[in-house]
Amino acid sequence: MKVAIVALSGCDGCQYNLVSKEFADLLERDDISLTYWPLAGIGKEVDDVDVALVEGSVLSGRDLELLHRVRSKAKVLVALGSCACLGGVQGALGLSKPVSSHVKVDCYVRGCPAQPSEVIELIKKIAAGLKWIVSEKRFSYIERGGQVIEDELMKFDQLKCFVCGRCVEICSKIGAKVLNYVNRGIETLVSTPYGEPFRKSGCVYCGLCAAYCPAGSITYSLDVDKVLAEIRRGHVSEAYVEPEVIASLSEAEGLDPLKVICGLKAIGFERVTVYDPLAEVDLRTEEVIVARSLAEKKILQTLAPGVKAIEPKLNIPPGVVYITQCLSWKRVLPRVLTAREAQIALKKLNYDTLTDEYPDYVVLRQREVTKVYPPANLTSFRNEKSLPVFEVCPGGCLMGGGQPLSNKKRFSAIFQERVTKLSDIRRMFKVC
Amino acid sequence: MSKSLSWEIPRVAGESKVEVLIYDGSARVTYSSVASLRGFENLVIGRKVSEVPAIASRICGVCSHPHFWAASLAVEQIAGVEASEDTVRLRDVCNKLSFIQNHVIHLGVLAPPDYLSREASEQLAKKSLEINTYLNKVIKLVCGRLTSPNNYSMGRFLSDVSRRVFMSALELLKSVRPHLEGFTERVLDIELPNSRDPSPRYVALSGSTRSTVPRGQPYSLNTPTGRFATTLENYRELFNELHVEYSSSKKCLFLGYPFYVGARARLLSALEYNELDGETRGVVASFEKKLKENPYSNIYAKAIESKLMFDSIVQDVSELSSRDLELQPATTRCASAGLGVVEAPRGLLIHYYEVDKDLKVVRADIATPTVMNTEHVELSATSIAKELLAEGASDSTIQKYIEALVRAYDPCIPCAVHVVKVR
Numbered sequence: 001m002k003v004a005i006v007a008l009s010g011c012d013g014c015q016y017n018l019v020s021k022e023f024a025d026l027l028e029r030d031d032i033s034l035t036y037w038p039l040a041g042i043g044k045e046v047d048d049v050d051v052a053l054v055e056g057s058v059l060s061g062r063d064l065e066l067l068h069r070v071r072s073k074a075k076v077l078v079a080l081g082s083c084a085c086l087g088g089v090q091g092a093l094g095l096s097k098p099v100s101s102h103v104k105v106d107c108y109v110r111g112c113p114a115q116p117s118e119v120i121e122l123i124k125k126i127a128a129g130l131k132w133i134v135s136e137k138r139f140s141y142i143e144r145g146g147q148v149i150e151d152e153l154m155k156f157d158q159l160k161c162f163v164c165g166r167c168v169e170i171c172s173k174i175g176a177k178v179l180n181y182v183n184r185g186i187e188t189l190v191s192t193p194y195g196e197p198f199r200k201s202g203c204v205y206c207g208l209c210a211a212y213c214p215a216g217s218i219t220y221s222l223d224v225d226k227v228l229a230e231i232r233r234g235h236v237s238e239a240y241v242e243p244e245v246i247a248s249l250s251e252a253e254g255l256d257p258l259k260v261i262c263g264l265k266a267i268g269f270e271r272v273t274v275y276d277p278l279a280e281v282d283l284r285t286e287e288v289i290v291a292r293s294l295a296e297k298k299i300l301q302t303l304a305p306g307v308k309a310i311e312p313k314l315n316i317p318p319g320v321v322y323i324t325q326c327l328s329w330k331r332v333l334p335r336v337l338t339a340r341e342a343q344i345a346l347k348k349l350n351y352d353t354l355t356d357e358y359p360d361y362v363v364l365r366q367r368e369v370t371k372v373y374p375p376a377n378l379t380s381f382r383n384e385k386s387l388p389v390f391e392v393c394p395g396g397c398l399m400g401g402g403q404p405l406s407n408k409k410r411f412s413a414i415f416q417e418r419v420t421k422l423s424d425i426r427r428m429f430k431v432c
Numbered sequence: 433m434s435k436s437l438s439w440e441i442p443r444v445a446g447e448s449k450v451e452v453l454i455y456d457g458s459a460r461v462t463y464s465s466v467a468s469l470r471g472f473e474n475l476v477i478g479r480k481v482s483e484v485p486a487i488a489s490r491i492c493g494v495c496s497h498p499h500f501w502a503a504s505l506a507v508e509q510i511a512g513v514e515a516s517e518d519t520v521r522l523r524d525v526c527n528k529l530s531f532i533q534n535h536v537i538h539l540g541v542l543a544p545p546d547y548l549s550r551e552a553s554e555q556l557a558k559k560s561l562e563i564n565t566y567l568n569k570v571i572k573l574v575c576g577r578l579t580s581p582n583n584y585s586m587g588r589f590l591s592d593v594s595r596r597v598f599m600s601a602l603e604l605l606k607s608v609r610p611h612l613e614g615f616t617e618r619v620l621d622i623e624l625p626n627s628r629d630p631s632p633r634y635v636a637l638s639g640s641t642r643s644t645v646p647r648g649q650p651y652s653l654n655t656p657t658g659r660f661a662t663t664l665e666n667y668r669e670l671f672n673e674l675h676v677e678y679s680s681s682k683k684c685l686f687l688g689y690p691f692y693v694g695a696r697a698r699l700l701s702a703l704e705y706n707e708l709d710g711e712t713r714g715v716v717a718s719f720e721k722k723l724k725e726n727p728y729s730n731i732y733a734k735a736i737e738s739k740l741m742f743d744s745i746v747q748d749v750s751e752l753s754s755r756d757l758e759l760q761p762a763t764t765r766c767a768s769a770g771l772g773v774v775e776a777p778r779g780l781l782i783h784y785y786e787v788d789k790d791l792k793v794v795r796a797d798i799a800t801p802t803v804m805n806t807e808h809v810e811l812s813a814t815s816i817a818k819e820l821l822a823e824g825a826s827d828s829t830i831q832k833y834i835e836a837l838v839r840a841y842d843p844c845i846p847c848a849v850h851v852v853k854v855r
Contacts, residue, residue: 009468011846012445013579019537021565024558040541041443059468090470091489113493113579258576 001127002049004036005080006070008063009096010056010088013113014081015039026120031127049078051126053109053119057083058098063104071103076126079105080119082112151197152222153205153330160217161190167209167218174392175299178203204295207327207338207401208393220327224341227321231268236335239264240275240316241323243364243429244338246395247421248325251414252343252404256426258356263346269321273361274429276367277312278389289372290389295328295401296392309390325400338402362429371396389426398422437827440466442783443542445494446845447843450834451678452817459817459830463809463838464679465845473796481507481613481791482586488783491781491798492847493579497530498776499847500584501645502783505772509648509664510787512766518757522593523645523833525748526575527583527774528741533567534777535695535734536560538842539619543731545838547622559615566608570601587761598753602625605746612742619735624728625833630815631690631808632656632724634697637775641702641712641740641835651773653780654701655686664771667782671799681848682797683806690807693779694841696723712740730840769795774800778842800847809841 007015019040026032036043046052046066052074058064071077076097076373079085084099085108091097099105103148109118156179163181168190171179178201182191192201201248210218241264249259264272281290288308291297297311314333316322321335323342330336337345368386395411398418406414434455441448447467453460457574472491476484480766487494488503503524504792508515540560544553574593583590637644638652638659650661651671656714662670685691694788699716700723702708708716715736722729769786780799786795820830 007447009470011490011493011496011579013490013496016445016494016537017578019541019564020568021561024561038442038447039445041545059470062466063468070820089472089475089487092475095471112490 001033001051002035002047003032003123004043004046004049004052004074005034005039006036006046006052006066007038008054008056008067008099009059009090010081010083012039012055014055017113018119020116022117022120024038026123029127032123046070047072049074051078051123053078053080053082054084054099055114057091057098058102058150059391065429066101067102076106077103078107078109078119078122080109081114082110085110088112111422132430146409147177147195149192149195149197151199153327154198155219155221156190156192156198156208156209157219158189158191158219159281160215161213162188162189162215162216165190166212166214170208170212173394174206174208175303176202176204176206179209204298205328205331206295206299206377206393209401210327211401211403218293220330220338222341222344223330223337224344226333227337227341228268228345230335231325236319236321237268237270238273238317238320239269239323240273240320242325243274243276243422243425244325244400244418245342245403246274246425248398248403248406249337249343249346251417252406253346253351254407255351255354255430256356257421258358259351259354260346261350261359262354262357263349264323264342264356266349267345269428271360273363274359275316275322275361275363275427276365277314278387279363279365279366280315281310281312281365281387283430289390292397293324293326293328293392294332295326296390299392300390323362325397325402327402336344340402340404341403350402359423359429364426364429387420437831439835440830441835443545444839444843444845445492445694445847446843446849448519448843448845450838452813452830452834454570454817454821457821459814460819461810461813461817461834462678463806463813463843465849467680467845467849469680469849470846472559473798476785476793476796479793481510481785481787481793484785484793485584485586487582488681488798489580489584491800492844494534494844495530495778495781495847496580496778497527497575497628498644498774498781499783501527501607502774502776502781503785504584504586504770505645505648505774506619506770506783506785507586507772508761508793509767509772510785511586512764514648514762515587516758517763518752519588519645519759519761520645520647521748521752522574522589522757522759523584524643525745525752526571526581527644528745529567529571531741532738532745533564533571534842535562535738536567536612536615539731539734539738540615542842543836543839544622546832546839547624547731556615556618559611559618561593563608563611563615566604566611570604572610573597573604575599588759593757593759595753598749602746602747602753605742605749609742609746616735620732622731624722624726625811625836627726627728627816627819627837629725629806630729630811631692633686633689633691634700635780635804636697636701636706637773637780639702639707640698640775641707641737642744644809646773649771651734651771654705654849655691656704659705662704662771664767664769664784667771667773667784671782671804673799673803679806680804681845682803684804685807686804690811691804692727692808692841693801693804694730695777696727696730697779698832699733699736700721700777720763727808727837728840729766730842734842778802778844778847779804800844802843802845802848805841805843806848809838810844813837819828 036046052070079099087098167179249260291309297309300309323337325339369389370386393413408414437452448465451462485500489500542557554592575581638654650663653660674683772783782799784797788794
C-alpha cells in the first residue's frame with residue numbers, strides 16, 4: 001500500500017508528531033511504503049497512492065491546486081488534524097476552509113495535533129482492508145439519529161435532546177429506571193428500552209423527566225384547551241384542588257393563595273374545593289404505608305416489595321376537574337389538570353383584577369403525616385398518631401413532576417417558599 | 433549572460449524556495465517562503481490576553497513550547513504576575529527538552545542526507561527516532577503533550593508536577609543518555625563543506641546555555657559588539673523588520689545589520705562571555721574556529737548543545753525532585769503592554785502584545801528566528817554561490833551546496849509566515 005503525506009498551510013505539528021519510532025516501524029512493513037513526504041525528503045511529486053494524509057487547510061491557490069491533485073491520485077484521502085478537519089486557527093480568521101469544503105474527504109483524524117497512534121492504527125486498518133472507524137462526526141449534528149417516542153400522555157423527541165442526562169439521572173434516582181443511555185460515543189442517545197412507548201416500558205408517569213428537561217424534548221399532553229372548552233360548554237363547573245397546587249401556583253406566579261382561588265374561579269369554575277387526597281385515608285392496620293399517587297405506589301412496590309402500600313381513594317364526583325401536582329392521575333381520572341396546566345390557564349388572566357376569594361369547601365386531613373423516603377426508613381418513622389406517607393419526588397409533592405415552572409433558579413429557594421405557603425394555607429383554612 | 437536557478441527546498445519545516453540569479457560570473461541568492469500567510473498577529477487582536485499563550489503556541493507545531501513561553505512572559509508582564517523561581521526552572525527544563533527533540537530530528541532526519549551516504553543517513557535517522565521515543569515520553573510526562581502543550585499556564589503549571597513525575601522522567605532520561613552520546617559523537621564526525629561567514633554577527637540571550645527562559649525584563653542580549661538590554665521601549669530600535677516583495681515572510685536586521693541566531697550564536701556568545709563551565713568550555717573551544725567561520729557548523733553547534741542541555745536537564749530534574757516546589761506566582765504591577773524574549777531551538781524569539789482597558793489585545797508583534805536568520809542565509813548563500821562559480825562548479829553542485837546551507841540553519845516556515853499583515 002502506498003502512502004503519501006501532504007502539507008497544506010498549517011503548523012506542521014501533526015507531521016512532526018509522526019516522526020517517531022512507531023511510525024518508522026510501520027513503514028518497515030513490506031505491504032506499506034511511503035512514496036511522498038517532503039518533510040523527510042521522500043518523493044518529488046504525488047503519484048498514484050492508496051492513502052494520502054493531508055495536513056493543514058487551504059489558504060491559497062497553490063494549496064488548492066495541490067489538494068485537487070492529491071484527491072485525483074489518492075484512493076483514500078485522510079484529513080489530518082484540526083486544520084484539515086475544521087479549518088484550524090487560520091480558519092478562525094476566515095482565511096481558510098476545511099479540506100472537506102473543497103474535495104471529498106474519506107476519513108478524519110481530529111486533534112491539535114492529531115494523535116500519531118490514531119494515524120498509525122488507521123493506516124494499519126486500511127492496509128488490512130478493514131473499514132476504518134476513526135471519523136469526525138462531532139460537528140455534523142444532522143447526521144445524528146433519533147425518533148419520537150410517544151404514547152397518549154408522554155412524548156419524547158430525541159432530535160431535540162442534547163443528551164444532558166438530567167432525565168436519566170432523575171428517572172434512576174426515583175427508582176423508575178425507564179430512561180437510559182443507548183449506543184456509544186457520538187451516537188449516544190437517551191431512550192426508553194428498545195425505543196418502546198412509555199406505557200410499555202414500565203413508566204410510572206410521575207412527569208419528573210418532563211419537569212427536568214432543559215431542552216423541551218420530553219413533554220406531556222396538555223388538556224388545558226379541552227377543559228376550558230368544557231367549562232364554556234357548561235359540562236364542568238367545579239374544581240378540586242390539592243393544597244400543594246395552590247402553594248406552588250402561589251409561589252410561581254407571586255400571588256396570594258386566595259388570589260389563586262379567585263383566579264381559578266375567573267377561569268370559569270363556579271365552585272372550588274381545596275381537597276387533600278390524604279383526608280379520606282383510613283388506616284386500620286399497622287403494616288401499611290400510604291402512597292400519595294399511583295406513580296408512588298408503583299415505585300414503592302418496586303423498591304420495597306414486601307411492604308403493603310395503599311393509594312388514596314379519591315372521592316371525586318363526575319363532572320369535576322381534579323387539579324393535581326401528579327401527572328399519574330391523568331391515567332385514571334377523566335378530567336385532570338396538572339398544576340402546570342393550571343398555570344398556563346392562569347397566565348391568560350389579568351392578575352390586577354384578582355381579589356381574595358375563599359374556597360367553597362375545604363377537605364383537609366386531620367392527622368399528622370410522616371414523610372417516608374426511602375422505604376428502608378419505614379419502620380423507624382411509624383407511630384400511632386402519624387400517617388406514614390411515601391413521597392418519591394425529590395422535595396416531595398411540592399416539587400412533583402406536574403408542578404408549575406418557577407422564575408427562581410435555586411431548587412432550595414423554590415422549595416422553602418412553597419413549604420411556607422403550604423403551612424399558611426393549612427393555617428388559614430383550618431380557621432375558616 | 434545571466435540565468436537563474438529556482439527550486440523548492442525539501443526536508444525543512446514548511447515550503448520555501450531558493451532562487452539563484454547568476455550574471456557575469458557573479459551571483460545573488462534569495463531565500464523566500466512560498467507558504468501562504470497565516471496572520472496570527474491579527475488573530476489575537478480582540479482576544480482576551482489570557483488566551484494568547486495557548487493561541488500563540490499554535491503558530492508552529494515544531495516549536496510550540498518556546499512560543500508559549502514567550503507569549504506567557506509578555507502576558508505575565510501585562511497581568512502583573514511574576515512566576516516563582518521554581519516555575520522558571522521548570523519552564524527552562526520543558527523548553528530545553530523541546531530543544532533536544534528539535535535538534536535530534538534535524539540532525540538525524542533532515543540534515544544527514546546532505547553530507548552522508550544513504551546507509552549512514554538511515555542509521556543516524558534510526559538512532560534519532562530511538563532517542564525521540566524516550567524524549568517524547570518525558571515531554572508528555574512533564575508538559576502534558578508533545579505539540580501545543582496543555583500543562584502550561586500563565587505564571588504556573590496547571591497540574592502539579594510531582595516528585596513521582598520527576599523520578600519517572602529521570603529514569604527515562606537515563607535510558608536516553610547512551611543513545612544521545614553515541615548520536616552526537618556521530619554527528620560531530622560528519623565532514624562539513626568549507627565556507628566563510630560573510631557577516632559574523634550573532635545575537636543570543638545572555639546565559640542562554642544555562643537558562644533559555646529568562647525571568648522577565650530587561651532581557652540581556654549578547655552580541656559580538658557588546659551586551660544590549662532589550663525592553664519594551666527599545667526592542668523595535670534594536671530589531672528592524674522589513675517587508676520584502678518576493679517572499680511571504682519578513683526579514684529582520686539587528687541595528688541595521690544582518691545577523692544570525694540559533695545554536696551557533698548561543699555557543700559562541702557563551703564562549704565569548706565566559707558563560708560555560710570548565711569541561712564544556714573545552715569542548716566548545718575546540719570547535720570555536722569552525723563555529724565562528726563556517727555557517728554550516730550550525731550542525732555541530734546543535735549536536736554540542738543537545739549534549740550540554742541534556743546534562744543541564746538531568747541536573748535540574750534531580751535537584752527539583754529532591755524537595756517540595758514553590759510554584760505559586762507573585763503579583764507585581766500591571767502594564768498595558770508586555771514583551772517576552774526567549775530562546776527557541778532555532779534562535780531568539782520575541783513576542784510583544786499591547787492591550788486595551790478590557791485586557792483585550794489591540795496590537796501584537798511576533799519576531800521569529802527564521803525571520804531573523806533570512807538575511808544572513810541569503811548573504812552566506814550568495815557568498816558560497818560566488819565561490820563555487822569562481823571554481824567553475826556546475827549548476828547541480830551549486831544547488832546542492834546552497835540547499836545544504838539553508839538546511840543547516842534549520843528554517844521553520846510555519847513560524848515565519850504568520851507575520852505578514854492581512855490587507
